[in-house]
Amino acid sequence: MTPRPATVSARSVDDYRDTVAELLAHLADRPDEQVPVPAALGRTLSADVASPIDLPVFRNSAMDGYAVRAADVAVTPVTLPVGGVIAAGRPGTEALPAGAAVKVMTGAPLPPGADCVIPVEDVQADGARIVIERGRGRGEFVREAGTDVRAGELLARAATVLAPRHIAALAAVGLPTVGVLTRLRAVCLTTGDELRPAGAALAPGQIYNSNGIALAAALQADGVEVLEVAHSTDDPAIFTDLLRSAVARADVVFTSGGVSKGDFEVVKDVLQPLGGTFGPVAVQPGGPQGYTVVDGVPVLSFPGNPVSTMVSYAVFARPAIRALAGLPAPESRETTLLTSVRSPAGKRQYLRGRVNADGVEVVSGPGSHLIAGMAWSDALVDVPAEVTSLPTGATVRILKL
Amino acid sequence: MTPRPATVSARSVDDYRDTVAELLAHLADRPDEQVPVPAALGRTLSADVASPIDLPVFRNSAMDGYAVRAADVAVTPVTLPVGGVIAAGRPGTEALPAGAAVKVMTGAPLPPGADCVIPVEDVQADGARIVIERGRGRGEFVREAGTDVRAGELLARAATVLAPRHIAALAAVGLPTVGVLTRLRAVCLTTGDELRPAGAALAPGQIYNSNGIALAAALQADGVEVLEVAHSTDDPAIFTDLLRSAVARADVVFTSGGVSKGDFEVVKDVLQPLGGTFGPVAVQPGGPQGYTVVDGVPVLSFPGNPVSTMVSYAVFARPAIRALAGLPAPESRETTLLTSVRSPAGKRQYLRGRVNADGVEVVSGPGSHLIAGMAWSDALVDVPAEVTSLPTGATVRILKL
Known part of the structure; x- marks a missing residue:
């Protein structure tokens, strides 16, 4: 024998x-890997990312309106001559003449000397002049450079799983690629x-x-x-x-x-x-x-x-x-068993379960061939090795699939 | 003017x-789209899928062991001649001789006449004979055809977002492609x-x-x-x-x-x-x-x-x-505001928030240019149009990002 x-x-x-x-x-x-930012969705940052630039890059207007000196609009109504227009994308390096306004679009640089913006809604335009009916204080509707993030400041932490909002921030600071876990x-x-x-x-x-x-x-x-x-x-x-x-x-x-x-x-x-x-x-x-x-x-x-x-x-x-x-651990937690179960002694059993608001019910049988039945499950019910039966209402640990 | x-x-x-x-x-x-099952992960089923076949496809052994008649092992120990071996993948169409055993591998078809399997662990092999020390009842370690899913039975419902377990079931019934939402x-x-x-x-x-x-x-x-x-x-x-x-x-x-x-x-x-x-x-x-x-x-x-x-x-x-x-709605629920906020009258405000165990705290400012700040948020805090301020501890609705 x-x-x-x-x-x-x-x-x-x-x-x-x-x-x-x-x-x-x-x-x-x-080693980590550099991937184009547009292709990095769902990837995991391999290292902290600092912003290479200030954001806003430069002092700019928060509104379509008129860049002025706050002192010039302290008393309203006031009429000011319009000394030009700055579209977004224009340099805006020419200083604002005293006692004048310059038309600015949202995102356009403020001319040196301007310290607030009067929204277009608060203005009556009259050819080369505007009538301002409501004044604004220094800084109103002005976005100062670096107030979102400063050059060198942390933009996203290592181990971040990149969601659309992170992709947006990485793109906004002009990074063409980003280091992610391979x-x-x-x-x-x-x-x-x-x-x-x-x-x-x-x-x-x-x-x-x-x-x-x-x-x-x-x-x-x-x-x-x-x-x-x-x-x-x-x-x-x-x-x-x-x-x-x-x-x-x-x-x-x-x-x-x-x-x-x-x-x-x-x-x-x-x-x-x-x-x-x-x-x-x-x-x-x-x-x-x-x-x-x-x-x-x-x-x-x-x-x-x-x-x-x-x-x-x-x-x-x-x-x-x-x-x-770099992904979060599979969810594992305790819940209420909604089906009584039997389990062989000495073996930890992972039964197929379906989670609902009340707990977890066992679906399909314990057989290791029941793959169609497994499709109806969304968790494994963890029955400890020493346990041979569990009643309905018992507390069990589940591992989400 | x-x-x-x-x-x-x-x-x-x-x-x-x-x-x-x-x-x-x-x-x-x-119109929907047929995609190969291996490429269907994360896609949404466009229609119910029925199994084209029985699963198990045929009656087979749940164990490496010996196919026998339960009646022949009712009294143990018993010695039976071994009439051959059926590997997985073999047809297994030859009937089991009376008073004999046939060696079967897990998944191998049971020979006609056999109605239970004695696991290899419970057997002493002695050349062309085996000594069985523990008998088994009819059906033990036998997987009957169609007991996982029957031909024509529902395998997965329309609108299911396909997870690996669904892919497994679709593959197990031999479907090369599956209909999903384009x-x-x-x-x-x-x-x-x-x-x-x-x-x-x-x-x-x-x-x-x-x-x-x-x-x-x-x-x-x-x-x-x-x-x-x-x-x-x-x-x-x-x-x-x-x-x-x-x-x-x-x-x-x-x-x-x-x-x-x-x-x-x-x-x-x-x-x-x-x-x-x-x-x-x-x-x-x-x-x-x-x-x-x-x-x-x-x-x-x-x-x-x-x-x-x-x-x-x-x-x-x-x-x-x-x-x-065919994806679930974005998560929206009420939680506790952990930061007091002010909001302009007449406009519904979506502030950037970060959710923790206690509630949601507002991160970054309300400015629509603060895209770097938005990277630190994981929810929008929904401040109704008529609300102009909310204290810490208020209940707010959040929309998860």
């Missing part, structure tokens, strides 16, 4: 997540002779390949550039070729399938001799996990059941991936 | 937002002789052009495809050419600048004769607004101060644009 394999004690979820984070930690040191580059390799591409006819025993597409979508949603999604049969030579090509280009490689206890575990069979660590984590779905460093590149190997692949990514990789991308 | 222009009564914010929504309403009728196509036209592109040297009176870049970023964040961002001088011929080119391609055109009461208002000067409606809205920033339908294409004209452009978009256009893209 061949002896049963020695029982390998399963690692905890937290322990394995930490291992994955350590495996990826060196990627925090990657996107992580990933390759996803799926394995399994039974998998067929979308649109193909299925022979008996075959199913559609969803893991690569799904994992790529999850990575893209977390700011990762997916260089390639490729599929390997269970032939080790083919998997090895794809793996070599992947580690030559990617910062991190994900594999799905081929890590369990079957007779044909191509991922484990190829990676274990390269130093890979494969073994159970006390979790469902997603128990069999593996990691390897190939030519310096971390390779994370998830089990092939579709829900297992997605949950493995969400639980083990996503926190580190988002942190490396 | 030329008379002052007759006072045009300003429209309310709600009224003008409704006008913009009506102007864009016909865009809801645009992206709205926009062109952004900026105007003003004083504006210079990023990186250029500024002559006196010139500033950097940020409105086109900022508006494009805001539109892209709301799922709009920005076909072009172009800049016009204040020359009506140049603006007209850009406008004609824009309406020939875009679903909606945005302009910034040239709508106020100055002497050089190129947007108003060109569009009013084409039937455009220009006039004040009782709001700050963003008072002067205009809209025109040119060759059937709505053209929304925002004022040119950078904050005015961004607030105009957020307040007047964004709700309709997001609804047309």
